Amino acid sequence: MTTNSGRSTLRATVVGLAVAALASAGAVSTVARTTSAEAAAPVNVLAAAVEDEGADCPLPSGTPASNSRLPDPFRKSNGTRITSKADWRCLRAETKEYAERTIYGQKPAKPATVTGTVSNSNITVNVSDQGRSAGFSASVQLPTTGSAPYPAVFVVGGFGADTATIRAAGAAVINYDPLAVGREGTPRNNKQGAFYSIYGASNSTGILMAWAWGVSRLIDVIEQSGGSILRADATGVTGCSRYGKGAFAVGVFDQRIALTMPIESGTAGVPALRSVAQEGGAQPLSSAYGEQPWLGDAFSSYTGNPNGLPVDMHQMVGMVAPRGLFIMENPHVDWLGATSGSVAALGGAEVYKALGAGDNITYWSDVADGTHCASRSEWRTPLQQNIQKFLLKTGNTAGTFRISSRKAGNLSQWRDWQTPTLTDGPTPTTPPTTRPPTTPPTGTPTTPPAGGSCTASMSPGTVWGDRYNTAVTVSGASGWSVVVAVTSPQQITTTWSGSASLSGNGTVLTMRSNGSGNTFGFTTMMNGNSSARPQIRSCTAG
Template sequence: MIISSGRSRIRSSVVLLAVAALAVTGAVTVVTQTTTAQAAADNLVAAAAVEDEGADCPVPGAVSLTANSRLPDPFRKVNGTRISAKSEWRCRRAEIKELAERYVYGDKPRKPASVTGTVSSTSITVNVTDNGRSSSFSAGVQLPSGSGPFPAVVVLGGLGADTATIRAAGAAIISYDPLAVGREGTPRNNKQGAFYSVYGASSSTGLLAAWAWGVSRIIDVLEQSGGNILRADATGVTGCSRYGKGAFAVGVFDQRIALTMPIESGSAGAPIFRGIAGESGAQPLSSAYGEQPWLGDAFSSFTGNPNTLPVDTHEMVAMVAPRGLFIMENPHIDWLAARSGSVAALGGAEVYKALGAGENITYWSDVQDGTHCASRTEWRTPLQQNIQKFLLKTGNAPGAIRISSRKAGNLADWRDWQTPTLSDGPTTPPTTPPNTPPPTTPPPTTPPPTTPPPTGGGCSASMSINQWTGGFVATVRVTAGSSPVNGWTVSVPLPSGASVTNAWNVNRSGNTGTVQFTNVSYNGSLAAGQSTEFGFQGTGTGAGLTPTCSSG
């Protein structure tokens, strides 16, 4: 059954004009050179003018959840027919979006009844009212040198692509705390944060969709600000680890994002759900679902049998097309499921190619350093090129697929469909002009802390554990008290038989017994109430670990 959503018809002609102009690239396993015509066409591929271009498309009703070990055909509509024109992708994408929300992420609500806020050179404030409920949150801003208005990259949780490289390339940084919008460490029936203050603590929507909703509201405020400081039409997003999962969801669900850059996102991020169970050492879906309420509540039915899902993450990759996408993965930590991630990228790249935008996707897992969420030299040049191409509109470097031999997936093992040659379809001009509300009032120079600080000075530490048979991964959050902290040490007494094998974003002393973790150069200074995170992997059991923090 197909039902109409009854949503307003809004269409951006820019994207389809660009898609029609682009030529289909060849094999994605090598870096290809772009022609002058292709370069000009690439510069036309821009973010959409609206959050969801397919809001007026019919969405599927009940669908059959038939087991299929192969990846679903991204070109096959729910009614069984395959798309044959590029213009049909808009509504096919809307079908995938509906299924992804229904079975994986939970519903990401449309723009609320009221979104207001302020933008300055140091901060953004967001105020939301919907369904008679209100909430607020804020984000920090760091501008590059030069004169604006600037494109900007939203960095989730302070972990993402190298911010120094981003600013040097000419883009601003928007520091977004996802936990202010959807807090971790909460039960599924009592979720907390700005999103759940509006849509209810028992909402079935997972944290990733809630985090994506928060970034969409930031873009709403950027649009209202008039673009004097930051350009709403040139926004990117990045995050690593759990925030890589979030960055991926942000780009998937908001077509105004011009460049999506998830890093080492692991299970519940880019890697295909169907591949994770068979990838040795990868975080099981049940673990990813249970660790935090990242995924929607409905996903619980699929943790043990993802083959019955009517969608998979290669289709989420495809939902970003033809916009810029740069997926970065780490093949050195089994937990991160990089082999399944490479399959997702290869599958999604088939849609990019069919749309004539094959040069707009980059996947890179061919790295030497195995440290989690490290700033890698291999990624610096493609990062600069993607910012220039999709945010600054000054470059035309082609994308590349660089898959490490350590974790190389084979798309042929996962699909029983072929990529069609899509004809150029007609375009429809937009029916609604862009929103240009009057400028907002200046915000306070220092946004309030988004999480309550410890009651005294010094620092505190909290920990979440991912345990599996024979090993675990720990994520530690360090929070300054009522006074700034300049340097910190976290002590973790390990039980007998447990040993630390790897750590990231931190220095460590020892591997067994009481292990001391000290800050690295970039995360030792914390303002009052500010937090940072580090992680470590170990053998044995991590149950019952109690970290303590000291400052100075």
Template sequence: MTIRSGRSRFRSTVVALAVAALAVGGAATVVFQTTTPARAASPVEDEGADCPVSVPGSLTANSRLPDPFRRLDGTRISSKADWRCQRAQIRELVERYVYGDKPAKPSSVTGTVSSSNITVNVSHNGRSSSFSASVQLPSGSGPFPAVVVLGGFGADTAAIRSAGAAVISYDPYVVGREGTPRNNKQGAFYSIYGNTSSTGLLAAWSWGVSRIIDVIESSGGNVLRTDIGVTGCSRFGKGAFAVGALDQRIALTMPIESGSAGVPIFRGIPGEGAQSLSSAYGEQPWLGDAFGSFTGNPNNLPVDTHEIVAMVAPRGLFIMDNPHIANLGPRSASVAALGGAEVYKALGAGDNITYWSDVSDGSHCANRAEWRTPLQQHIQKYLLKTGNAPGTIRIASKAAGNLSQWRDWQTPTLTDGPSTPPPTGQPTTPPPTGQPTTPPPTGQPTTPPPTGQPTTPPPTTPPAGGSCTASVTPGTVWGDRYNTSVTVSGASSWTVVVAITPPQRVSTTWSGSFSWDSSGNVMTVRSNGSNTFGFTTMMNGNSSARPQIRSCTAG
């Protein structure tokens, strides 16, 4: 990475130097760069939809930013694979206390995609609604990636198209209208879910973009690809931020000058002189109804916006901010970016987040020369897949927040490999590559498969090794995954070697001490006080192979 201060340049491997520089009053602009590759967006809207999450029964005031690595049971995640369900926990808190519920894909979503227009038709539980968005293609031959532009102002659409991406002009008001009371919300979303829904406009707008993506996915890809970005300024910057956080198919999220109810940390807004939380909550029903309980006491929130930043990880995130308007809360926004960047770095994706408030023009939602090149570089990197420009934290000195004043937690070193269970030995977090339902130690899934009836694979007869025997009990197959439970007899202390046939991969493990060879296809399991262990395997297109016991050794 490279850290730049003013015009001088020096190299360092210590990330803390960038943060320390921000703690100095009047510090010059700080630029933080690394060189990790771009991460692909997910093929699904919500990877953690199957993760078991229970919200806290009571809330405890905390003036510091909540630890994004801490589970609700008090334990901390320790592997990168744990992030999938940790993110699901954060999403549950965000929807419950901040945005309101964003429902999953409705029972029927149809529509059309042309070179000039996208139509969306939604039906669910006997209700229906429709809306459309216009399309402007760049020059050249498609299909093209696209950037969804909320609201039609503040985004540099000319730069987007010249970079090679289409512009989808999306009017959020057709999905969730402003100027309505909370008990009579209007728009396509509320036509489906009711005008007294407690879901705020930002989540409703996000739902609308998700339905646009559904239609693009089903269109055959002749005009638009499924490489999608999202942007918007001011209130539509709030919306773009929510869109990217709540749909993991978004490859690049670019909120601009989003202000209160957007990127700035809720806990920092009262002390910065930004638009108050009560004002933002009351101006429009942007936030969910439940947030009204926290406008005067954000310290009681079990979540904050640095964790919404983290929800975008490891996908591309380019936050553009204005340090000249205190009402936008730019200092608090920089803290949110720095806090969320800790998750990016822990996931090995520190290069995929950019925060840029070092701009000279203070006009709200202006097209700025400082952002044009990085904007196009981000489109090339995340949507066109032709670039690899480094991520940048470039904070104007007049609005530089200090993360160290807001956190009492440290960033862990997350390991590679399968997810790690909490101390109880219960599997909780499958890896980010799939959507396995978390099984209990018995090897049975906690939720039924999404379609059809589960089938049971044929028994596996494992070889005996040394002075112990490892016996396999095949578990249930559901979707693209299955469980395996192993019982060891003949020794109280043992080591079992299990081979997995590629491209299958183990996702979740429990009740043993697991390690892997360099290929990731052979795992060694050692006893940890139990005579059984188990794991879930993702089939990845190979539905016939089953794990094989290579050896069982006592001692």
């Protein structure tokens, strides 16, 4: 394998060579072209440091009207469209919430306790939450080149992209058994696996989201391991067929995944649901819902009415942006709905373009071998290039679209919206104002006492399900340290806009200024206690 280290090569040259190669191959395809805005975008986009960057954002208000076309991925729930790239964070959070409500079911926040081990051959996970515990593991195959710590690719069900190529490129392979976390072949009122051992056998969340939750917990353990063997900031995921559906869900709902690579995922995976309902030979929505409890229970209301969905899969594609996404599809098997897959990919690519990350998405259905989940030579080079770019950070090859003429979707038939030109406004350093919580913890203070020579005041944020947000504003000092405490069994699980450290099993947060502003926030899991309130213990300047 030759590693692409030519970072100084002009992007235009790279794209020009790609176009020439496609032309010589005689493929019927759409080639992603780099615009001037995209050319200025950074390559080697890093994954997020947290599972969900928008955990502090307000929940969407209302339900969008029924729409026979793909919903506008740039429109907020209040009807306005975003105008800056900084707006995307909370619009993504709205999209995520709608997807959980109607398609997948809720993905719980990080559990109260996640522990485990990482070795050269295995990862173990032990989870405790809401008074229940479960465990599972995944095997590890180290790469055949490079040195530790290694980037790694989760292979869902042991069935995904060419693992020999992944390991030869310098990434470890983590073989993840999703059935240990969410078992197939179970009725919806008696789901089984580690996820349902904790959250209940009748939980309405589908097993695709349970599988995604399982990978997130594996990443938690890798983060805690100290990074001597595997890198938590350079993970990818792949899977084929039903496991392609799962791999897609993993990448959509955990922003720490740097590279998502679903293969032939079919209905409930990448293909646009509205389009699938009209694509001859594709697996019907009712069939995908009934075959296995892949989708959340709430999706039963939409199997005959996809137009009523507030979101569609092109927005799930967009939720991966600006991280790496390599979608592989098979146009030879009608059941897989590759036409609808190309529709969703083209629609989601508009989000990538608006964010200046058009080079970070690749779609490839132009393949000769029609065998389901075959290891294809056409995908080997782009697989290597995506690993180099997003996991090893040594490549800068532009993404491309190669759509087979057998299953070529037409995005213009499915949208009545245009892609906006988003401004490069500064990313907000404070969370947006949240609407009043529906059931705030009783007596949450708005003006806790001052400490030292600075003052810290709290404002309650959104409350949903089993968790709530809190924003803290510091005045009187540009450099500060604030200590906040919650009452056990409540636990602080997510923080933003500061340098955080947690102690007391998540009950005590020390947040220090990192120069990004004087407001920070955190998410608290209630863990059955909805009446306790957070308290500010001290505010120290300097």
